[in-house]
Every structure is written in C-alpha cells, then in structure tokens.
Amino acid sequence: MTNKPDDSAPQGEAPAKPAASDSLHIGTDEWVAQHTDRQEARRGAVAMLAVVRNRLPAPVLWGVPLILLLLFPMMANGYLLRVGVNLGLFLMLSLGLNVVVGYAGLLDLGYVAFYGFGAYSYALLSSNQFGVHLPTWIAVPLVVIASAVLGLLVSLPSRRLLGDYLAIVTLFFGEVFLEFLSAGDTISVPWAKEPVNVTGGANGIVSVDGWSLFGFEFKTNTPYFYLLVVTCFALTFGLYRISRSRVGRAWRAVGDDALAAEAMAIPVKRLKLLAFVVGAVIAGLTGTIFAGVQLGVYPTSFDMPLLILLYAAVILGGSGSLAGAILGGAVMSLLPEVLRQPEIGEALFFVVLVIGVFKVMGAKRGAIMAAATFVVGLVINAILALSKVPHLATDDWAQSTVGHVIGPWLFVPADRMLWGNIGFVVLIVAIATINRIPRRVRALFIPLLLWLAIFVWMVRLSPEASLTRQMVIGGVLIVFMIARPQGIFGKQRVDIV
C-alpha cells in the first residue's frame, strides 16, 4: 500500500525525463561515447593528430599515403629505398605485436623469435644450405603455416600462465631460439656421423633466394618496397576490420580484464591462443620477406634490441591503437636512421632542446634562459681559452650546418673523448641532482646545464652516432613513459571502482 504512491510518481514524470536529457541513452557508456569529442577538445600536437585522423574521410586518409608511397621509389635513391623497405618490415612487425600486446594484452617477449623463425625457415627452404629451392609461392605459405603451428605450440602450454609468467616463458623461448640459431651449426643427430650444420651458426645462412612470384623475380629493393606497401595496407585494413569485429571486441575485453571477460562467457583461452597465433603468423610472414630482401639471415637480426624497439613502437603509439602502431613503428624505425646522420641529428637535438625549454618554462622565462645560455657559452669560451686547454677550430670538428653555426660559440677541446666523457658524467649527475637545489637558486644553474648538454652532444655524442641513438632511444622510452604512459593514440584507462 505504502509503495504505490512512490511507484506511480516516477511513472507519471517519465515522459518528461528523456526530453530533459536528450543525450543520455540506456545501454551506451557516456564516457566511451564522448571519447572522440574529449580527444578533440584537448590541445596540443597529439590532439591535432587525433582530429586529423578522426575528421579526414577514409579515402583521403588511405588513398593519399598510398599514392605517395607508390611514387616513392621513383624519387628515392638506393639508401632511402632501403630505409623504406626497413620501415615496411618494421611496420608489419609492430602491427603484429599490436595484436598480441595491444588487443589481447599478452606480454609476448618471444615475439622476435617468430620473426626469426619465419626468416630462417624461408632461408632453409630456398637456399643452398640443404640444396632446397622451393618456389616462393610454396615456401611462403609453408613458412606461414609453420609459424602458426609454432605459435600454437608455444602458447598452448602457456595458456594457464598469467601475466608476467607468460612474459617469462616467452622470453625464455626467445632466448632459446636465439641460442639455437647461434649454436645450430653443430647439431649432432644419431643417424649422421658428422654434426649437421642447420642454421649456419654465427655466420647465418647466406645466398638465400630472393622472392619470385608469377615468373617475376624480385631483384632490387623496388619490388620489395611495393610488396611491403601492399602487405602493410592489406594488413592494416584486415586488422582494422578484425578490431571492429566480434573477435576484436572480445580481444579488447580480454586485454582489459580477462576475469571479467570470462564472466561474460567470452572464451578467454581460445582468444588468447588466437591472438598469439595471429601475431606469430604476421611475424613469420615478415620474416620471409626479410630473408628475401637480405638474401641471407643472421642471428644478430633477431636479438633483444629489436624486441625493445618493437615494444617501444607499440607502447609509444598507444597500445591497442592501429594508428598508434603505425605511427610508433614509423618513429621507432626512422629515429635510428635520422640520428645516424649528424646533419639531421644535431638539428633535431637543438629543436627538441628549444621546444623543451620553452614548453617547460614558458615563453618569457624560456627566452631569458636561452639568452643566459648564450652568455654562459661566451664566458666559458673566454675562460677556457685563457686556460690554454688545446682546442679545435670550427672547421676541424663541425660535421653539420648546425655545427658551423655554433662553432665560434662552443669551446671544443682537442681531447674530445676525455672532456666529453667528463662532461657526460657531470651532466648525468647534474640532471639527477638538480631537484635538490632550492627552487630560487635553481634558475641560475639551468643555463649551465643547457650549455653542458649542448657541449656533451656536440663534443662526444654526435660523433658516436650508433651509441647515441641507443642511448637516446632508451632515454626517450623512459621520459615518454613518464610523460604519457598511455602512448600517443592510446586511451587512458579509466578505472571505475
């Protein structure tokens, strides 16, 4: 009896309610629904990228890059084409890893082993190693099937392993594979007297056949580039469709919370296996192309640094985002190339430094700091010139335009290694301790720090390009994870408790 009035009251008002809040619908998550708007409402370069991605019509978004890429080999020289081929390979790998890590949330630290498996299997099936020369259209599908089987074999026992334990087992698997490659030139088999050379050991397998399809032989990098453009686009499109499909949604559910997904009757284990196998297949396929491009396979191509770069690409782009995997892959593949050339590397260093200073300090203080750094440089120049430390003239050390411009301002001692090393250690210590200095005094030290950074970069780091890029990549990973843990295109996870 008493309940009745209460029940009837909302019923009476019910028609008015939907009108009052038009946008609220039962069954949609408002937070998710507003995601695009929220993304676009933000400011900054990343949001602009997101706007571009969301607003451009699909034909433009897909067609323009495709046309540009098809024209690329006509304009590029041999080096650029090779960089393009490497980029294509890397993009395929990062797309594949994105399925495993991004969609399904599986920490697969043996991913590179599947890449190596694809490359070595292809090499064994079409080289003089065992005198087998299968045609490409047979070898490649065989390798892809074998990769799928291997992926299944590795993931099948691991399906009861959660989180970190899966990472550990796959890491061991990757390491076993790598050791097997480098020790596989002396495998004792019961039926042979001499140890059999399977993988060629540290020397790898040379003289692998290139691809040849429909009577067309892939002799230069150009056909491989076109092949990679086609496969990358096909892969992206396929993964885009998959990510929107039932399986893709289920993967993401598993990745977000496997326990909750299982409660929703999603076949978690089967989906995990599927993600793993899809990753393995993509990596294996990429491996066959790689072996064809290289015309040889070596164990060092499949070691830890590649895995780090791939993870960096996927996480940097935003785990689970296709655009992110592509952008991250492009950045991580091109960054080492860019840093290899002092001309671009030094310019990039100054651009990043200036943007960093102005971003952190604001326009006014940033300008003051820049001016102060300039003065500090002049003062140090004068002091060191008096101290009679032997130093180099600009033309003797400058490798790039930037070097020539700042040459007169920067003091470069003759013993670059010694002074550069000292500067490097001091710089690291200074960065580590700058927060300990009281805020008011700190401003005085920043120009010194900036000068030291420039000094170390120009004197020691820039000439050692191969080491520097490793260090830069390591540093970028740390800084980026702190600044933007969800990646460029990633969605920040919202935990509703």
Place this chain on the structure above:
Amino acid sequence: MNYLTQQLVNGLTLGSVYALIALGYTLIYGVLQLLNFAHGDVYMVGSFAGYFTMIGLGGPQNPMVPIWVMILLMFLAGMVVSGGLGVMIEKFAYRPLRSSPRITSLISALGVSLFLESAVLLLFGPKIRNYDTTDYIPIGTGIHIGGVTIEPMRILLIVISAVLMVVLILVVNKTRLGRGMRAVAYDSDAAVMMGVDVNRVIMLTFLIASALAGAAGVMVGLVYFTINNYMGFLAGLKAFAAAVVGGIGSIPGAVLGGLLIGFLESLAAGYLSPNFANVITFAALIAVMLVKPRGLLGRSAIVKV
C-alpha cells in the same frame, strides 16, 4: 669422478653469482611487482666499478694497499656504485610510473637497460676489460677435494655470497625495514595505512638489491676475469630465470633457483654440449615453469574479485 666434482664446483660458483643477482630481482619484484630488466646492467656497472677501483689502487700487479684491503675496497666500490645507481633508477624511471599500467614500467626498465649499456660503452669503449687476477692475487692455496683443487678465489666467492645471503635473510626477517618490505610486498596500500613509509622502503629495497648485484659483479670479475658492457644481459636473464624458477618474491627460492641454474648450466656444458648449455638450461626452466607455474617455492596467488 674428478670431472664431476669440478663441474659441481663450477656450478656452485656460478650458482652463487646467479643467486645474488636473483635475490635482487626477487626483492624488487616482491615489493613492486616489477620485472626490473635493468638489474643485469646494474650488476655490470658494479663489475666496472670494482675493476676501476682495482686499477686506481695500482692494479693487481703492484697494489698500493694490502691485497685483502684492495679486495674489500673493490667490493665496497661495486656495492656503493651499484646501490646508488639502483636508487637513482628507481627514483627517475620507476617511481613516476608507480600508478601507471604495469607494462609502462617494463618499457621504462628496458629503456634504462639500453641506456646503461650504451652509456658504459660510450665512457669506457668496446675494449674487453680483464681483472687479470689469477697470478697476482695470492690468497692462500685452495682446498683439495677428491683430487680437484678449488681455487681460493672461488672459495672466497662462495663464502662472501653465503654471508651476504644470510645477512639479507636476517634483514628481511628480523629488522624493522624487513617488516616494512614484507608489508609492502603483501599489500602496499594497506602498508601505507599502517604508517609504513612506502617510498623509503622501496628506495632501500632497490639499494639493497642493487648492492647485491654490484657485489656479484665484482665477484664475477675476480673469478672469471673478463668483463664487458653486454655481460649484464645474459647474466641478468639467467638470474631472473633463477628468481622465477625459485618462485619470484621468495628469498630462499631465489637462492635455490640460482644454484639450480648454476648446476644445470655447468653440468650441461660439461656432459652434453658446451654450445647448447644455455639452450638446455632455458628449456629445462620452461619445463619447470609449465609444471609449477608459480616456481618451486612460490605461493599460488588467489585473486579475489
């Protein structure tokens, strides 16, 4: 028989080193649930610190101080440098990420590892350094067991690592800091509410773990002589495997796992195939993981929802 004894001694030596590094992994995983991939590189830096201390004191040929003091100082330098490095890594690379998804600190750890390896290469060059102590450090004559002479340096190494392990177990089980560590490992949120200074506990955990790795680095130099900037990766991986097989988060487990891997590796190298020692070791570890996914001494975690 002699051969077996020799291999067992090798295994024990290797195993002690792995166990020391594995203890660091396990401690850090225990408090932070973080796979600290930079730990192997911390060990490498410790080894370099020991080496340069030795060179700074005049080298093994004509030391400026008595040989015992020199060895002591080398250990001290390795532990202090590594410990300091560990604290810095925690502060700059892991602490800002504590509330982020787990994978971000993993990536950050990989970044630290890459950075350290190339920084050491930049500073000290690609030259392989040699402790070169065989002929110059006369510390006793060694022990004869079953026709095999155990070098004095190996005995020293085994004793030192045993002492460090006992000290660590005492610290974790008997002191206030150890109680804090166990509390944070069990439930860091609850530990905060109980008045545990979590930041301090984590910092000290990194200090201890990294100092142990530094000691292991110096030991490896003293017994196996050559060190280089990439030595951290494989040793770190094996120590990590040791921690995992023993049951990550468990201190006796790390010791057990370390010794197990040491024996496995030296026996596989001695009896099966030196080239495939690592393959066999890791394959055996995968097998252990599949039979006992939580490791030999690990507790099975029950997640309540």
